[in-house]
Amino acid sequence: MMRRYSIIPLVLLAGCTVGPHDLTNPVPTPPAQVPGTIAPVSGAAQQLVAGPAVVPNWWQGFGSAKLDALVAQALAHNNDLAAAEANLRQAQELARAASGGTGPQVDANYQAQRTRISKALSGPLADQNDYLYTLHTAQLTVAYPLDLFGAGRNKVRSARAAADVAAHRLHAAQATAVANLVLAVIQHAALQAQIAATQAAIRDNRDLVDLLEKRRKLGDIGEADVGAQQTALATIEATLPPLLRQAQHQAGLIATLTGQAPGTAGDLPTLAELQLPASLPVALPADIVAARPDVRAAEAQVRGAAADVGSAIAVRLPSITLSGNAGGSATKFLDMFQDGNPFFSIVGGITQPIFHAGQLKHQQRAAEAALEEAKAQYRATALQAFLDVDDAIAGLRTDAEALDAAARADAAASRTLAMTRRQVELGALGTLQLLNASSAASQASVQLVQAKSARLADSVALYLASGSTPADLQSAGR
Incomplete structure (x- = not known):
């Protein structure tokens, strides 16, 4: 009977796991964003709707079949995602290996x-x-x-936490790849619109040069007036090559994000083909923390660091x-x-263990410091998530106001240029007023394009900041 019960203390000890168990890590939370409507006079209205942070297939809200096809291609062929998936498989296999090591x-x-x-060495009578x-x-x-004190179990927990980190990072990589692709498409469309506006301004300025050249021949103006307009024309022409270069770069970036070689992006959406999403998510801070893959990865790192502390303690027992x-x-x-x-x-x-010259003690302290670091990183990541949402919503509101101002400026500059040009043709105004009106019209046209693209980009930023990612994206294409 004594032999039977002597194993009970060992059985009880085998269920004991040392290390920190209370991983409560409170984060200051901001007040919830207030739903509402963003309705500029010059653009489409958007509803900020209270609800879950995750919006499935959010990119479809931009209403472009071309964009949808590009996203599907990126989810299937993006090389960063392929690397993240391989890293996840590696982490999962290491977690299974760690589990097998405890048996x-x-x-x-x-x-x-x-x-x-x-x-x-053999006896004298032994056979040969x-x-x-x-x-x-x-x-x-x-x-x-x-595993009396949970050294093995803590190693398994640490490995599983590392696999969770890899899974959440894969989800974050998916979200980032899609967001970067959509932003690149928006930027490319904006650059194409700026190129079109710049080319139109170049044509207008060439017409003005021809007009002033005719007036010079009639003796109404001097060579200096024509030279000033030629300078303005050359200045505008000089802005075109950088725009063309940037547009080509964006097209190459889109191709690489979809796993293709630069120069194979194909037919890309124009700014007119991209519509603003009619509604955008306004989630509670707790929902944002639960949905953001980077926050969840940071949380998994805290769990892994806590398990490492337990392993470091168990080694000393x-x-x-x-x-x-x-x-x-x-x-x-x-x-x-x-x-x-x-x-x-x-x-x-x-x-x-009796004496290891302080090695085991300092390893434990190092693990405890790593746990404190992981907790601080978690809090920083959560606060960054709140800041990203706040910035995105502020950008949506202020860019809507900027769009109204840019639309009014563009309309006024176009009218002013038309009237000034007519008065110059009639000889009522000089070239200085024409130069000013032409420059103002060109700048206003570019600012209007930038204001339109900024609203589109801010919509992408809010989707990404709210945590619309992982599982929804996987079901869509990968």
Whole structure:
């Protein structure tokens, strides 16, 4: 009876796991964003709707089949996503390997040994053939570390937390890849619109140069007036090549984001083909934290760091290992398990670290410091998520106001240029007023394009900041 109950303390100890268990890590939360309507006079209205942070297939809200096709291609062929998926598989396999390390280890072994012994070690009456023999040995070895204080279990928890981090980072990579692609498409469309506006301004300024050249020939104006307009024309022409270069870069970026070589992006959406999403999510701070993959990855890192602390503590405590082996050995293969040839052994050992020159203590302190770092990084990541949402909503509101101002400025500048040009044709105004009106019209046209694209980009930023990512994107294409 005593032998039966003597194992109870070991069983109880085997269920004990040392290390921090309370991982509460409060984060200051901002007040919830207030739903409402963003309705500029010069653009489409958008509703800020209270609800879940995650919006499935949010890019479809831009109403472009071309954009949808590009996103599907990126989810299927983006190389960063392929690398993140491979990293996730690696982390998952390492977690399974760590779990396997806590169980019994069973190994089978067979060995054949051909030996010739010295005649001096053999009896004088031994046969000549007895000097040379073969020894066959087969055995089965079992080893089992008793995880008294959770060293193995904590290693498994740490590995599983690392796999969770890799999974959330994959989701973040998916969200970022889609957002970067949509932003690149918007930027490319905006650049194409700016190129079109610049080309129109160049044509207008060339017409003005021709007009002033005619007036110079009539003697109404001098060479300086024509030269001033030619300078203005050259200045506008100089702005076109950088725009063309940027547009080509964006097209190449779109191709690489979809896993293709630059120059193969194909037909891309124009700014007119991209509509503003009619509604945008306004989630509670708790929902944002729960949805953001970077925040969830930071949370998993805290769990992994806590498990590492437990492992560091357990290393300083006693450890018990049970092992045994059984087999047979004979000079003939078929006789290994005959008569007295079988053998076995059972070994139990306990180890208690006594002196390691402070190594184990400092490893524990290092793990505890890593846990504090992980907690701080989690709080910083959560606060950054709140800031991203706040910035995106502020951008939507202010860019709507900027769009109204840009639309009014563009309309006024266009009217002013038309009237000034007419008065110049009639000889009522000089070239200075014409130069000013032409420059103002060109700048107003570019600012209007930028204001329109900014609202589109801010919509992408809010989707990304709210956490519209992972599972929804996977079902859409990868």
